[in-house]
Amino acid sequence: MSSNAINNKVGRRSFIKGAAFGLGALALGGPLLTACGNGAAPSAGAGSSVVPLPAYLPQVIAKPDFKAPTAGVQNAWLRFPTDRAITVKGVVGSGKPVTAMTITYAQPPAPLEQNAYWQFMNKELNIDYKPIIAAANDFPAKFAATMAGGDIPDMVAIPVFMGLPRIPEMYKTVFQDLSEHLSGDAIKEYPNLANIDSETWKYCRVDGKIVGIPTARPTVGPPLMVRKDLFDQLGVSYNPKTADEFEAMCKAVTDPKANRYALSAMLGDFGTTWNTRVFGGIFGAPNNWKLESDGKLVRDIETTEFKDTVAFMKKLWDGGYWHPDSANQQVATAKALFISGNVLTYSNGIAAWATESANNPKIDIDVVYPFGAKGGKGATYNNRPLFSLTAVKKSSDKEHTKEMLRILNYLCAPFGSQENFNVSFGAEGKNYDVVDGVPKVNKTGQAEMGVSISRLGNGPQPLFSAIPIDKDIKRQFDYQVAADAVGMSDPTMPYWPITVTQMTSLEKAITSGITDVVTGRQPLSSLDEVAKTWRTGGGDELRKKYEDAIAADK
Amino acid sequence: MSAQTIAAKFRVAGEARPAWAGRPTLWGSGFRAIAVILLCAIVLFPFLIVISTSLATQDQINANGGFVIFPTEISFQAYEQIFNGGVVTRALLVSALVTITGTAISLLTTVLAAYGLSRTGSLFQKPLLTIVLLTFLFAPGIIPLYLMVKQMGLLNNYWALILPVAVNAFNLVIVRGFFMNIPKELMEAARIDGAGEWRTLFQIVAPLSKAVIAVVGLFYAVSYWNAFFSAMLYLNDSTMWPLQLVLRTYVLQSTPLVSDTLATLPPAQSIQMAIVVIAVLPIVAVYPFLQRHMSKGVLTGAVKG
Numbered sequence: 001m002s003s004n005a006i007n008n009k010v011g012r013r014s015f016i017k018g019a020a021f022g023l024g025a026l027a028l029g030g031p032l033l034t035a036c037g038n039g040a041a042p043s044a045g046a047g048s049s050v051v052p053l054p055a056y057l058p059q060v061i062a063k064p065d066f067k068a069p070t071a072g073v074q075n076a077w078l079r080f081p082t083d084r085a086i087t088v089k090g091v092v093g094s095g096k097p098v099t100a101m102t103i104t105y106a107q108p109p110a111p112l113e114q115n116a117y118w119q120f121m122n123k124e125l126n127i128d129y130k131p132i133i134a135a136a137n138d139f140p141a142k143f144a145a146t147m148a149g150g151d152i153p154d155m156v157a158i159p160v161f162m163g164l165p166r167i168p169e170m171y172k173t174v175f176q177d178l179s180e181h182l183s184g185d186a187i188k189e190y191p192n193l194a195n196i197d198s199e200t201w202k203y204c205r206v207d208g209k210i211v212g213i214p215t216a217r218p219t220v221g222p223p224l225m226v227r228k229d230l231f232d233q234l235g236v237s238y239n240p241k242t243a244d245e246f247e248a249m250c251k252a253v254t255d256p257k258a259n260r261y262a263l264s265a266m267l268g269d270f271g272t273t274w275n276t277r278v279f280g281g282i283f284g285a286p287n288n289w290k291l292e293s294d295g296k297l298v299r300d301i302e303t304t305e306f307k308d309t310v311a312f313m314k315k316l317w318d319g320g321y322w323h324p325d326s327a328n329q330q331v332a333t334a335k336a337l338f339i340s341g342n343v344l345t346y347s348n349g350i351a352a353w354a355t356e357s358a359n360n361p362k363i364d365i366d367v368v369y370p371f372g373a374k375g376g377k378g379a380t381y382n383n384r385p386l387f388s389l390t391a392v393k394k395s396s397d398k399e400h401t402k403e404m405l406r407i408l409n410y411l412c413a414p415f416g417s418q419e420n421f422n423v424s425f426g427a428e429g430k431n432y433d434v435v436d437g438v439p440k441v442n443k444t445g446q447a448e449m450g451v452s453i454s455r456l457g458n459g460p461q462p463l464f465s466a467i468p469i470d471k472d473i474k475r476q477f478d479y480q481v482a483a484d485a486v487g488m489s490d491p492t493m494p495y496w497p498i499t500v501t502q503m504t505s506l507e508k509a510i511t512s513g514i515t516d517v518v519t520g521r522q523p524l525s526s527l528d529e530v531a532k533t534w535r536t537g538g539g540d541e542l543r544k545k546y547e548d549a550i551a552a553d554k
Numbered sequence: 555m556s557a558q559t560i561a562a563k564f565r566v567a568g569e570a571r572p573a574w575a576g577r578p579t580l581w582g583s584g585f586r587a588i589a590v591i592l593l594c595a596i597v598l599f600p601f602l603i604v605i606s607t608s609l610a611t612q613d614q615i616n617a618n619g620g621f622v623i624f625p626t627e628i629s630f631q632a633y634e635q636i637f638n639g640g641v642v643t644r645a646l647l648v649s650a651l652v653t654i655t656g657t658a659i660s661l662l663t664t665v666l667a668a669y670g671l672s673r674t675g676s677l678f679q680k681p682l683l684t685i686v687l688l689t690f691l692f693a694p695g696i697i698p699l700y701l702m703v704k705q706m707g708l709l710n711n712y713w714a715l716i717l718p719v720a721v722n723a724f725n726l727v728i729v730r731g732f733f734m735n736i737p738k739e740l741m742e743a744a745r746i747d748g749a750g751e752w753r754t755l756f757q758i759v760a761p762l763s764k765a766v767i768a769v770v771g772l773f774y775a776v777s778y779w780n781a782f783f784s785a786m787l788y789l790n791d792s793t794m795w796p797l798q799l800v801l802r803t804y805v806l807q808s809t810p811l812v813s814d815t816l817a818t819l820p821p822a823q824s825i826q827m828a829i830v831v832i833a834v835l836p837i838v839a840v841y842p843f844l845q846r847h848m849s850k851g852v853l854t855g856a857v858k859g
Contacts, residue, residue: 099790108792108800110640132790135803138783145700145787151709336823340615447641450792 050208051179053201054187057194061085062416064462066477071197072382072484074218076463076477077415078470080425080439084418087192092406093127099153101146102455103388104133109450116430117448124422125407133452136269140164147174155404157215157388157455160203160496162269163504167497171211175391176401179210190409192419195459200385202494212389213408215458218350220483221287221381224278225346225353227338228366238366243282243312243373250321253344263316264343265326266334270504271511272327274313274518275347281370281379281488283309291491295551297543301510301531307524308373314518327515339363349383351461353476358467365472367479370486382487384496390456408457415462423454424466432466441466492546500545502538510534604834608632608827615823632828641800646832648712649779649797653836656716656778661771663721665763668729669755689723696787703788714788715781715796722777725770732766733759776837801829 062081068074109131112118122129132153134142143164146153152174158164171177180186187194193213200214226238236253240246250262265274280287285305290298300306316322323329323343331348338346339360345368346356357365370378392404413419424441425432431445441449463477492498500506513530516522603621610622611629636642670676671683694702699718708714736759744754760767782798789795804826 104792104803107641107804108645108795111644111793114640130790131792133792134786137802138786141696141783142786145696148697149700149704149709151704332826340612340823 051183051205051210053184053198053205054182054196054210055185055194056196056198056201057188057191058197059087059191059195059414060416061087061414066463066474069481070484071199072219072487073477073480074220074461074463075415076473078464078473079468080421080464080466081416084416084421086419087413087417088406088410088419092125092403092410094403095126095128097128097130098125098155098404098407099130099132100155100157100390100453100456101132101134101143101153102157102452103136103139103159104450104452104455105136106450106452107447108133109448109452115448115451117426117445118451120422120427120431121451121453124419125410127407129451129453131451131453133450152393154393154400155390155408155456156393157390158212159388160384160386163499163507165499165501165503167499168206171206171209171391171497174394175211176394177209177211178213178392178401178405181401181405182210190405192409192412192414192417192459193405195414196412197385197460203384203386203496204389206497212391213405213412213457214386215388215390215455216385216412216460217383217387217458218461218463218480219382219385219489220350220480220487221281221383222277222347222349223353223380223479223483224275224368225338225348225356225365226368227341227344227363229364230341230344231366232364239369239371241371242375246282246368246371247312247316247319247321250316251319254319254321256320259342261323261343262321263326263345264323264329264334264337266329266331268331268511270507272329272515273511274322274326274514275345276309276313276514277381278347278368279309279313280306281381281486283312283373284379285309286490287381287488288490289492289546291550295547297492297547297550299531299534299539299543301513301527301534307527310514310517310527311524312373313514314520314524317518317520322518327519350476350480354463354465354469354472357469357472358465361469366475369479369482377486379486379488380483382489384493387458388455411454411457412459414459415464420459438468439466440468491550495546495549498542498545498549500538500542503542506534506538506542509537604827604830608824608831610824612824621823629824632824635825636828636832642797642829642832644793645795645797645800648794650836652712652715652781652796653775653778656720657771657775659716660720660722660725660774660778661767664726664729664770664774665755665760665767667721668726668733669751669759671726672730672733673751686723686726700787709788710790710794711788712794715778715784719777719781719784722774725773729763729766729770732763736762772841775840779837797833801833804829 060075062077062083064075065078066076068076109115109118112122118129132142132146139159140162143156143158146156147170156175158167182190182193196214196216200216201210204210204212204214228238231238231253234253236249238249240249254260254262263275265272267273277287280300283305285303285308286298286300288300290300290303292298317326323334323337325333329337334343334346335348335356337343339356341363346352353365353367356363370380372378390408392401395401410419411423413423421439425439426441426445426449428434428439431448432439432441434440463473463480465473510530513522513527517524517526603623606622606625607615609628609630609632610625611627614622614625614627667686671679671686673679703709703714703718706717708717740758740762741754744758749757780798782796782802785794785796785799
């Protein structure tokens with residue numbers, strides 16, 4: 001042993017003793033530290049005073065090719081209207097830098113100096129736009145760090161589906177109350193914001209105050225898309241009327257030797273999603289929650305319909321119809337397998353249908369219409385009418401707040417307007433080309449739009465594709481009409497700011513429990529244990545908060 | 555090779571074996587060779603698939619269910635796409651610069667700190683060593699680290715990827731342990747000859763510590779090269795993102811890297827695999843040169859005396 005080691009008085013024994021002491025302090029002190037941040041989330045329903053919702057002043061700039069029969073269906077256009085109305089008059093911004101934090105599903109954009117779209121939007125809005133973008137998987141950490149750091153961007157687009165904690169507190173401390181600017185007739189100063197319907201604005205009210213601008217989205221839930229070309233080639237119908245017919249359909253198209261499978265699951269925000277939002281509708285399981293007549297809420301995992309749903313998914317797994325990698329399939333891979341024809345179905349948001357059809361003209365995409373497990377209409381799960389809520393940084397400078405609202409008013413311009421065209425297509429010759437009179441976003445445009453400025457605010461979304469796909473647009477419109485007729489909503493959706501500390505882990509435990517049953521690691525009866533663990537782990541607390549909020553709104 | 559030559563080789567191998575090992579037989583050596591070849595094949599197979607898929611066309615990928623083992627037709631479109639778009643090229647440069655600069659700074663600071671903490675009687679040696687060892691027990695957490703980086707004015711600055719992680723306690727302890735095993739008589743001899751501490755470190759200790767410095771350098775380099783989370787947290791400007799963050803964004807979200815110079819878009823899987831090849835290539839290129847130091851260095855501290 002070296003003399004240096006002998007002389008070193010911080011030896012192994014004393015270090016281990018110190019480590020044991022430190023770990024003990026951590027074990028005892030941990031819960032105390034956790035308690036510091038574990039306050040109850042305030043209700044997102046009505047507070048002491050509830051401001052009126054903004055007035056709804058609809059504008060339809062261009063006549064749609066397919067007019068929506070109900071509010072839950074999107075108006076559809078096959079081409080961008082040639083006569084584009086100007087809906088924003090005057091200068092929007094003040095020429096100063098504007099920082100904004102958004103989620104992104106695109107690649108990082110080229111720098112400003114090489115980004116024609118970014119320069120074009122800066123000129124249109126008269127701002128120096130400085131985006132802070134974070135990929136979906138990283139957004140919670142980035143958001144938490146940015147808020148904790150105190151350097152709040154001018155605008156933050158907060159996704160409403162992520163269960164981010166402490167949102168109501170943030171709206172009181174760091175974000176501006178927009179009620180005086182938007183409530184009632186005040187919104188008339190921003191006509192494009194007034195074009196957003198009242199149902200959507202309900203989601204923008206926290207503790208009775210209007211706290212942000214929505215990025216509107218269609219409410220039709222995720223469809224089960226199919227490769228029509230391959231189904232036709234195989235001579236198999238993709239419109240079953242019962243669960244048994246669906247199973248037979250899967251069996252008919254699955255051929256492991258040809259590396260072809262009927263279904264693929266994929267990793268979602270909380271774990272593997274086994275197209276539960278499609279199968280749940282088939283078996284009549286609640287869309288997350290069901291509100292009973294006595295005002296009580298029942299979670300889907302507490303119902304027999306949900307167990308039937310999982311049992312069916314397991315039956316499909318046992319039949320070998322799910323792709324073998326389903327339990328850990330990335331969305332990217334599931335999509336790639338669908339496009340390559342190795343998996344014949346794919347389920348994602350309704351907007352993904354148009355995107356994949358436009359990006360992959362060689363394949364033909366259709367959809368499985370809703371049906372009931374034992375026949376009948378079945379149900380589809382409605383989504384929230386917005387993707388995110390853009391909050392404005394708290395400021396005593398009213399002009400600054402108004403400037404931000406003018407920017408958002410521009411971005412929410414309705415389909416058919418010049419402003420909407422600018423945001424969707426960018427600079428002519430650089431981001432889009434006119435081919436046979438039809439503007440088409442080119443590949444540079446798609447890349448440069450990674451700036452994601454359009455994620456700050458959207459008006460009512462049209463059913464439209466910048467790359468013309470007439471047949472697919474008609475198909476989607478017809479599907480939306482059918483799906484909306486049997487749409488089932490989640491009664492807790494408007495109360496999205498309500499969370500519990502363990503929100504993410506609670507959801508992950510449920511999806512993990514489903515995966516265990518589907519893949520055969522656990523029996524179906526284990527769902528009872530999953531439900532019990534969910535209840536005692538925070539589910540009952542969450543239920544109580546939602547019930548109180550719903551009751552307060554009545 | 556003649557039977558006599560083979561036998562001679564076995565004899566030499568047999569004579570070179572440790573005293574406790576029996577004489578190798580033809581069968582034994584044969585089985586060992588087969589086992590090693592199989593293990594190598596298992597390890598190399600994923601690399602083969604990655605490279606092959608990156609060079610495959612869409613038709614081959616479709617025909618093979620998403621991954622290709624032996625492409626019959628080679629296409630470099632995925633690589634053209636990647637380097638043409640500008641996003642990955644820029645990210646690659648950022649990663650390279652951060653790795654080289656960060657590794658140099660980390661090695662320098664780690665060696666200096668380890669030397670100081672290994673010298674008996676250094677000022678505040680015991681308290682400083684205790685503080686370093688405490689970092690094994692407690693991680694600061696995302697928010698405190700972010701606040702510290704922000705207060706240092708390093709947000710949106712490449713130094714945020716280097717300075718907060720410049721010295722790793724584990725590496726420091728490894729290097730310190732190695733320095734402590736260097737005979738004290740060497741230092742005393744240097745001191746008698748008039749060498750100060752700096753000269754002793756750089757002209758006596760460092761040359762004797764090449765193995766451990768190479769190993770720790772490789773640890774640091776791989777850590778900097780693979781870092782994406784700190785870039786996501788501290789770099790608000792996405793044009794400053796390093797390669798791993800761009801790769802993660804693309805692979806997890808499958809967003810196409812588009813370029814208007816290519817008539818058709820290369821298949822998504824081949825672009826993903828091409829990005830993986832580019833991300834892994836520098837490490838694979840550098841490692842063989844450090845491998846001989848690794849085998850000596852990883853045992854540092856494992857054997858005392």
